[in-house]
Amino acid sequence: MLSPLLPLGILEKSTFADVPPDFRAAYQSILLAEANASLGKQSKQQNGDKMTPRNPATDLIHARVLGHLLKELFDNKSILGNKPARILVQKIGRLGNDSDEGIYDLGKVYRWILLRCFRCNRRNNLPSPEPLRSFDTLRGTVDDVLETTIDSEGAKKKALLRDGFRCTLSKAYDMKSCKQNNDLFMMAREAPDVGWVPTVCCPIIPDSTIEFFENGEKMSRPVGVLCARAFGLEDLDGTFSQANGIHDLRNVFTISEALYAFFDYLELWLENTKNPEQVNEYTICAHESWLIPKPYQKLIGQVVRFEVSDMVPSERKEEFSESLPDPRLLTLHAICARVMHMSGAENDADDSDICILANDGSDVQALQERLELVAMLSEIVAAR
Template identity: 30%
Template sequence: MTSLPPTVPARLQRVAHAVRAYNKCLRIEKSLQQAIDNGEKVGNGMIYVRILGYLIHHVVTDEGMKAVVYEITSCVTDRDLLEVGKMYFNHYIRGFRASKGRIPTPSNHASRPSFDKITDMIKKTLEEAPPSHATAKKHALIRDGYRCVVTGKYDRSSVDQIKELEDMLRANPSLKTEETQCAHIFAESTNSSITPGSALDYAATMWGVVVAFGYKNLPHELNGPKIHRLENVMTAVPGFHNLFDELGIWFTPTDEENKYRLEGANDVHLRDYPEFVTFQTPDPVKFPVPSPIYLAIHATCAKVAHLSGAAACIDKFYRDMEDSTTLDPDGGSADILEHALFELHGQSFR
């Protein structure tokens, strides 16, 4: 968790309502710190106010900045502001962050067909069913050259399945293999045919926040099975996949199209990966690369989650849930119970 910077970003320093909203966050942050120094319990209040402050710094769109500023300035009391921060914690950061254990296990059937050439595999894949996790992985593998987009390691199952790949690796001992997974930018769990007016309150979901940030088409683009569209997936080794899902690593755009710098919450975790990643495709129409818009939204959420302390808080929830077998009769397990209910129902329980 990192204290809020003393001022708004340079581009907002002459925007009076943004400065006023940010100063409100700074005042509440200072008040909470004084309470902590006096030995008082403030719960997750510091995280909530810093989420709002860091959103002003990192939200990508003007619509997003205006939405956050409006939410802050509309608050009558400090408690109201913390409730807004809690809403972003629950329905943006927790909604975006893929839960541990939700990554599907790759299927490895002993009876899977084998192919002599990559082109034979591609032809068979393109004849298959509508979008699903399985077809998304196969299409992503074709686009990504049967390699992890970050490490360059070849997908082990594909090497076993396609003789041309195996021959290529045998001819070049420097090439490596590892089992890969289909990593979603927006996790599969975030969208199950959710639409405005559906039984699940649209305005209270992560999609309501995304729409308020100016991405009005995203719920439609990623609705139901469309969550598996190629723009939302990439081939990745499990270690990177986990870090990406847990908001521990993100892609920052460069001046070059489809080239990104890898950044993360802990520099130590970046050592296994290259500084830059460039997405490539054999056919940009049939096999589009990951969307820069989706990656930008993920990066904003990851940065805010890291800097505000929200990510560390969620990790602690998971550890506590794993370690706890009974609830504390004095109420000490309230946060764990709320988190478990959120995971089960996808909504906040107060």
């Protein structure tokens, strides 16, 4: 899937046919930086008090991260709106004369943002719901779940109910729920070729924080705020800034435990079909389908639809309909997966480095000094 950036002339006949001149100029700047890095042209970067040589191979990856990201954001404007691509174009336009080095550093910034938001810090804490209370009837289980509050555990249980106590991709029933409720067990046993499996509540954006420096003081924000501000999603900024905001049902869905790690590792993602009549319809995609466990390989390429289960009482249907997984978050996760694979950044990425970057502060400060105009953490994450 590794792919160089498409020439501007090709994009102008399709994706960029109607884009403003500054979009073309931004993409052209990225193409030039990509070309210089691919030729092995070695520039220098500030490292403390010294100027040290840059790595052309790494610079090439970061140029491609930026180029593929710009194209993907523009390609998905029907879901994301125009603002995410516009924000990126404005940042590129402010780089000035030091364009190549600025492109490489900005690509590094966005690579880090994408991986921090969509891949880092969840594998060590698999979010499996606590067992449901045991009831003789399905209605008893449903009523009990409806009474839970939206915290970490409540979100898991309500997502499980919304999704019909099933993996949203394979449609297999949740094993723990079947053990606790005989009605569910009978439904699972009678469903052809479905069965039951361990499931988890899968967050699109993980419940973690980002630490940064503002006016010399160490600050922290939820990673969800970083994502919302990086891509101009103001309503989600407000949601993720609130206590337990990351547990909003729009940020979670139920998935088989076997598929969870593949979604987290960006080996599996959901591409919106862009069907105007079915905004919650997605194609299941994989980087390399042979990596997916054999029982699930048949899912690749299939279309799934997120919808509220009939188990939700009719008087609560509207409430749950407004809490289906947010198409913008799933689209950004899909964009992150595609950009990482097309640019080669997934092979170059060191998770420990990505996570340490947020907590250590030294690399963040260097980026802020190097890119005053983009100032990722002061501009994107800092309180407004």
